Amino acid sequence: MKVIICGAGQVGYGIAERLAEEDNDVSVIDTSASLVSRITETLDVRGYVGHGAHPEVLKKAGADQADMLIAVTLYDEINMIACQVAHSLFNVPTKIARIRSQNYMQPEYSDLFSRDHLPIDVIISPEIEVGKMVLRRISFPGATDVVRFADDHISMVAIECMEDCPVLNTPLNQLSQLFPDLMATVTGIYRNGKLYVAHSTDQLLVGDLAYVICQRDHTRRTLGLFGHEEQEAGRMVIAGGGNIGYYVARTIEDMQPKTKIKIIESERERAVMVSDQLNNTIVINGSALDQNILQQADIQDADLMVALTNSDQTNILSAAMAKRLGCRSAMALINNSSFQEITASIGIDAYINPKAVTISRVLQHVRKGRIRSVYAIQKGEAEVIEAEALETSPLVGVPFRDLELPSGIRIGAVYRGGTVIRPDGNLKIKTGDRVVLFATAESVRHVEQMFRVSIQYF
Template identity: 70%
Template sequence: MRVIICGAGQVGYGIAERLAAERNDVSVIDTSAQLIQAVRDSLDVRGFVGHGSHPEVLEAAGAQQADMIIAVTLHDEVNIVACEIAHALFNVPTKIARIRAQSYLQPQYQDLFSRDHMPIDVIISPELEVGEMVLRRIALPGATDVVRFAEGKIIMVAIECLEDCPVINTPLKQLTELFPDLPSTVVGVVRGDSLFVPHSADQLIAGDLAYVVTQKDQVRRTLSLFGHDEQEATRIIIAGGGNIGLYVARTIEQRQSRTRIKLIEDQRERAVRIADELRRTVVLNGSALDQKLLLEADIHDADLMVALTNSDQVNILSSVMAKGLGCKASLVLLNSPAYHGLSKTLGIDAYVNPRSVTISRVLQHVRRGRIRAVHSIQQGLAEIIEAEALETSPLVGTALRDLELPDGMRIGAIFRDGQMISPSGSVHIRPKDRVVIFAMQGAVKQVEQMFRVSLEFF
């Protein structure tokens, strides 16, 4: 696939890295010669210094032969114009744009990005995507990652196995026998520095991070089975009143009437503006690193500190301070992968990686075949994919126990007629079933082939 990426920042670089590793033909455009040089030096891609919205730059980057343009610069208007020019002058089939300004995304303007107006196929709003991820993590304490599939009916949760976890040191097939009515499947395990797909004879041990696929109404029971009975936070302090912080506070106000929120914002004008927008949230103006301000916010009585500023360092330090002052738990926004490994050492309970969230959203549209959703985990070491089975799929019509799935792949659930089906050995996949699959990086291409719209399997 030939792909043009406009923007070589963290998100653009991350997308280029993933696509280049999969041997796609990738061109990256950015106005910064320094960023383009970094891309050229470290990735097998072509780099172009210039404006992604300028026709001659797009032409030089190969727009005439491109299958897709992904515009993820920091400027919405550049992203929009780049997609329009790619459509009008070069007839690029798929156009993806990152849009940050919420005014473009109002429901009454939903026809704006249509083929008749601005021909953009996919709009990605990092603030909304990350905000929803933060809300899912708040709603399910004990889970270190939460992703929804099949209209929210199927959930994937990542759960840390603690020393007193009831399911450790027990073969996974035995868990199925002990809890036959629990539709939960362990599809992936992180142990130390390695990630692997477990077999039915494998056991979980203390310290493992288990990726579990289950039914929506069985998530809390699954967490409890793994030893996590944490109560949902009702007293929350949010550090950072940017787009994400405001979205999270506003949504909690709408969805959870008994949750009390205090929000800390260091820019006075912004603090005044969001205080006018929010109804029940107490907005405090100052630094989240100010111990006096944290005490004024009653940090010692808080259930959860959610640090959502633009600075990883502020997020980390404010969370460490909050825990030191008596806050029960912390959830932190971390952009830089360099800090992910340190989070546990520093006592941070959970983190959200905005770049990973955005890249997952893009991959959903890069993947070939009937791919409905993609979530990248462990910095791209694996993906959990929801795909629709076709008549031509080799998965259809054979009992799961008789399927010869490639190594590094495991089926987590099947969605049929609005219901989740656990992947027991006797189950047969039918056409139009939606299948949730965990795939290691090396097996992703094979998953795509299984769901391709073609007759190449006959």
């Protein structure tokens, strides 16, 4: 596949890295010569210095032969115009744009992004995507990651195995026998810096991070089975009143009105605006790195600190300070992957990686076959994939015990007609089933083949 990426920042780099690893023909455009130089020196991609919406630059990058354009510059308007130019002048089949401003996303303007107006096939709104991720993590405080699939009926939950975890040193197939009505399957294990596909004879050890695919309504019970009984936060402090912080606070006000929220926002005008638009949230104008401001927000009595500013450093330091001042738990938004590795050592309980959320949304549209959703984990070492089975799929009609799946794939759940089914040896996948599975990076191409649209289908 020939792909053009407009924007060589962190998100553009991450997308280019994944696509280049999979032998796609990738060209990257950016106005910064230093960013283009960095990406071409470290990745097997072509780089072009220029404006991503300029026809001449797109032509140099091979837009007339491109299968897809992904516009992820810092500016919504450049991303939109790049898609328009790619469509009007070069007839690029698929166009993806990152659009951050919520002004463009209002329901009454939904017709704006049709093929007759601004021809954008996929819109990624990172603030909303990340906001939803933060809310899921708040709802399940014992999980280090929570992602939804199959119209929110299936969850992928990453759970850390602590010393008091009741299921340690027990073969996974025995867990299925002990809890036959629990719709949950351990599909992956991250242990000592390495990611493995789980097998039925494997056992979980202290320090493991287990990737569990389960029915959404069984998420809390699954966490309890792993020894995580943490209660949801009743008192919360949010550092940063930007789009994400405001979205999180507003949603919690609507869904959990008893939760007491305080927001710390450094810009006075923004603080006033957010305060006016929220009903029960207290907004404090000041720096989340100021100990006096944190104490003014009663951080010592808070159950959770969520640091959602635009600065990784501010998020990390304010979350660490909150824990030192007595806050029960802390979560931080962190873009830079090198910072993510130090979070546990300084007391931060969880982090959200907005770059990973955006990249995962892009990948589901790059994947071949009937791939409906993708979520990359552990810096792309594996993916949790939701795919729809067509009648031509080699999976259809074969009992699970007879399926010869590649070693890097484990099926976690099947969604059929509104019901979540846990796989067993007798289960046969039917046409139209939506399968949620765990696949290592090396096995993704096998997943695409299993759910491909055969020529005989037409």
